[in-house]
Amino acid sequence: MATILSNSRSQTGVLATNKLLRNTYMLLSMTLLFSALTATASVFMQMPPITYLLSLGGAMLLMWLALPRTANSSAGLAVVFAITGLMGFGLGPILNNYLSLANGPQIIATALGGTGVIFLGLSGYALTTRRDFSFLGGFLFVGLLVVLGAALLNIFLAIPAMSLALSAAIVMLMSGFILYDTSRMVNGGVDNYIVATVQLYVNIFNLFISLLHLLGFASND
Amino acid sequence: MDWMKIGSAILLGMLLILLFPQARHMLKHSPDAEPGDWRAFILPLLAVGGFVALLMWLV
Numbered sequence: 116m117a118t119i120l121s122n123s124r125s126q127t128g129v130l131a132t133n134k135l136l137r138n139t140y141m142l143l144s145m146t147l148l149f150s151a152l153t154a155t156a157s158v159f160m161q162m163p164p165i166t167y168l169l170s171l172g173g174a175m176l177l178m179w180l181a182l183p184r185t186a187n188s189s190a191g192l193a194v195v196f197a198i199t200g201l202m203g204f205g206l207g208p209i210l211n212n213y214l215s216l217a218n219g220p221q222i223i224a225t226a227l228g229g230t231g232v233i234f235l236g237l238s239g240y241a242l243t244t245r246r247d248f249s250f251l252g253g254f255l256f257v258g259l260l261v262v263l264g265a266a267l268l269n270i271f272l273a274i275p276a277m278s279l280a281l282s283a284a285i286v287m288l289m290s291g292f293i294l295y296d297t298s299r300m301v302n303g304g305v306d307n308y309i310v311a312t313v314q315l316y317v318n319i320f321n322l323f324i325s326l327l328h329l330l331g332f333a334s335n336d
Numbered sequence: 337m338d339w340m341k342i343g344s345a346i347l348l349g350m351l352l353i354l355l356f357p358q359a360r361h362m363l364k365h366s367p368d369a370e371p372g373d374w375r376a377f378i379l380p381l382l383a384v385g386g387f388v389a390l391l392m393w394l395v
Contacts, residue, residue: 168343175347179354187373222395229391233384240380250373252366256359260352267348271339282386290384294377333392 127304136242138230138308142195143315149196150203150316157207158214174198178247182313191309199316206324218334226327234319237290241297248298255291262288273307279332285325292318 157166177198184192213219241248262284269277294312299305305314 163344164340168340168347172343172347172350175350175354218395224393225358225395229388231372233387237380239383243377246376247367248373248377250367250369252364253359254366256355260355260359263348263352265344267352270345270348285386286384287381288366290381291377294380304348328392329388329392330395334395 131306132301132303135306135308135311139300139311139315142308142312146199146222146312146316147319150199150206150320151302153200153203154206154210155320157204158210160207161211162204162207164208167205167208170201174201174205177201178313181297182310186307186309195309195312195316198313201318202320209324209327213331216331222327222330222334226330227322229326229330230323231317233286233290233322234293234315237293238297241294241300246298248304249296249302249304251291251295254317255288255295257286258284260290279329282325282328285321286329289322289325293322 174197177194181194182191182198185194210223213223216222262281265277266281269281293315296305296311296318300311305311
């Protein structure tokens with residue numbers, strides 16, 4: 116009897132995890148498409164550079180103030196699309212910068228493809244091994260604080276080599292966060308697909324921006 | 337100093353303030369790694385590093 120109960124409970128857990136994964140990846144793909152649309156609109160509208168800061172600031176405020184209050188309701192979906200739409204819109208000025216370079220479209224396409232390969236590879240690894248990466252939490256968050264502190268310092272120092280090293284560090288950190296966030300969905304650290312989608316979207320966004328910076332440097336432009 | 341730099345500094349400062357309590361909580365409450373956990377983390381990260389280096393070489 117106890118075995119039957121335990122089996123039924125574990126089956127319920129597996130079903131819940133599968134539902135969470137399905138909903139998260141479905142919402143993530145929709146938000147990525149939506150942010151690609153807003154980014155395209157921003158490129159065509161030739162938005163000024165300050166758009167990037169204003170969009171990211173707005174998205175951060177939504178993540179900070181609106182998301183925790185709405186994550187368990189259908190209003191959370193509107194908030195997710197607002198966050199990802201804003202972040203996508205903020206990409207416009209950066210993409211316009213790269214598009215003005217001789218091989219800009221190639222750099223953007225390579226960064227986009229590279230981000231996709233890294234995300235799919237790491238997600239596939241975390242999902243198939245089902246390894247618990249929750250031990251990384253402290254390490255990744257402290258690493259992120261160090262990188263943000265160094266980036267803040269580099270605004271005033273403006274050392275190109277440091278900016279490049281920071282981009283490389285962000286690629287590594289976001290790769291770690293993809294493993295961490297995916298394993299939390301599989302092993303029960305997060306049970307809300309709206310929150311999980313925003314976390315994965317932010318990882319992908321930062322990965323893309325940093326890869327773009329590294330590839331831009333590598334192409335000598 | 338232009339507005340972009342001031343805006344970036346404010347945004348990064350906000351992020352630091354937002355993330356600091358979470359980082360402190362994570363440091364205190366993260367479970368310890370089991371044998372093999374760090375290797376399972378570092379190997380895919382090395383693969384990512386190699387892949388990025390390849391992209392940088394190709395572009």
